Amino acid sequence: AVLILLGPPGAGKGTQARMLENEFGLVQLSTGDLLRAAVAAGTEAGKRAKAVMEAGELVSDDIVIAILRDRLAEPDCARGVILDGFPRTTVQAAALDELLAANGQKIDAAISLEVEDAAMVTRISGRYTCAGCGEGYHDTFKTPEQSGTCDKCGGTEFKRRADDNAETVASRLEAYHAQTAPLIAYYDDKDVLKRIDAMGEIDEIAQGLANIVKGAV
Ligand code: AP5
């Protein structure tokens, strides 16, 4: 199966993709995570991407497409994938169509997480993740059961992203509206678009998404 999660920064794509990954045995492919790993590893692509990401702008299509293509070719992806944060431009969407066609695959659903811009700043500014396993948390909306200890791995170290500040969030939202929001119409035209209200509780949204996925794959 191939699923796409569309939505602005902070909509909950990563949170929901991780839940779907567990429930359906799919592989989460986040180009944001892949790019942050490239930056941390100091690869050529990472060096080119770093400043762009810190400014909240989109990394160039050629870099992102190459990273995604390599990851998609790894054997675990044959189980099926949830794309989180890709595609983000019409050029990336066309490249994905070509990559999938070459593998005899198709998109089962492109799910748009619909949220109000005003909620994004609160969600993003409270976000942090476990340094050990990557589980995502929020200061108010998703706290560990035992304060300071990760529910998933028991780790006690957490980190925050360099681009999760109010100024960068504003640029990320602007980039979303200008370059990514047009993909909603792109997938609607292909009859694979589903919409979900993503303003509610995390678990409630997860249930709605699971129902969409069951119907689509
Ligand atoms: P990326 O890593 O993709 O970031 P993003 O799209 O800005 O999305 P986020 O990770 O911020 O949000 P999310 O929707 O996953 O929300 P989350 O689940 O964490 O991209 C980063 C950068 O990399 C880009 O700016 C760009 O430079 C570059 N990049 C990446 N992909 C690219 C591409 N394809 N092309 C070009 N450049 C690319 O939730 C947020 C917080 O809210 C969490 O704390 C969570 O616990 C909480 N939360 C989640 N759901 C709810 C809820 N329902 N109610 C309350 N709180 C909630």
Ligand code: ZN
């Ligand atoms: Zn952890």
